[in-house]
Amino acid sequence: MITANDIRALIQENVMGVDAMSLGEDDNFKQAGIDSLDQINVLLAIEEKHGYKIPDEDVKLCKSIRSTLDYLANQK
């Protein structure tokens, strides 16, 4: 099962200028400096590394670490 720290690690790896390790689970990605392009890149990394499939229509559900974890938990 993917964890909050797994997502933080992927943000750290793929998003420039964001201190992912201090990102709170409820922090809104956009307000934390993770824009729409970064978000797409992080979701791709989640798909590739953890084997999920996130359809386009569900991207809007992944606005923070917690909402992403909740979404992924419901998917499996």
Next chain:
Amino acid sequence: MIGIQYISAYLPQSLIDNTLQAKGFDADEDFIRHKIGMLQLSRKADTEQTSDMAVQAVLKLQQEHEVDLAKTQCLVLVTQNPDGHGLPHTSAVVHHRLNLPSACAVFDISLGCSGFVQALSVAKAFMQSQNMRYGLLVTADPYSKIINPLDRDTAMLFGDGASATWLSEEADWQIGAADFGIQSQQHDALQTSDDGHLFMNGRAVFTFAATQVPASVKRVLEKAQLGMADLDQVFLHQGSRYIVDTLAKRIGAEGKTPFAATTYGNTVSSSVPMMLAQYLQPQWRKVLLCGFGVGLSWATCLLEKNNDHS
């Protein structure tokens, strides 16, 4: 062997200030500068046709390299935004405007951002099969014809431009190993909608490029028995600064993938040849080209310096 002898690029004079335009889309300058990467977008005049841009590119080729157009045996134009309704083929109009010889094979190729790299192989094979010695490969695909200026997903990306490449059997650059493909189940991720405007599913295009391009680059390097360290430069389609940076990281080519579209934007099939016209160095031995987009298709090929011309 038929290869690339000379390349020239044409950009229309008008420019859109993208940072100014971005304010209307609630996008800040940082996003434009570091993610989109295009501070200005070149725009053709309203009255300027696709054929006009193609002709200008060829005339620049003639001026810059003293190409003898009377030797042209083949004219290939890559576009998906032709003059009028596409009949006749725009290359026929260009052929007439340039007063090229009538003994000349003239046709359009309908491809987007992968178009130049695919057309290189098409033109090479076609010319060699008929023992032709000289040909023109032109790209001109002005997306300003189909951009909805109110669409945030596309209005800040595309610029108008054209290129002309002189193909010859005495060429400095030979076309080497190549790889072509398509993820056609997502053909609708980039399309002209019923209202005549361009639609782009940005996430689908990004994910396609981020996964298919590295695999394609790997296949070409394997075919050629080369590593990334053997390449002098990698010219990736200039979709945005973000996609170029992402791909550079994914293919292990950071520092070798120029981003050149800052002052003109994504010029579709012209983006790779425009970079070649600007950056190609005579001392380089091997460079890689990769175009990707509409289809969703990709085309990757190696260019190798002709050892006879060292």
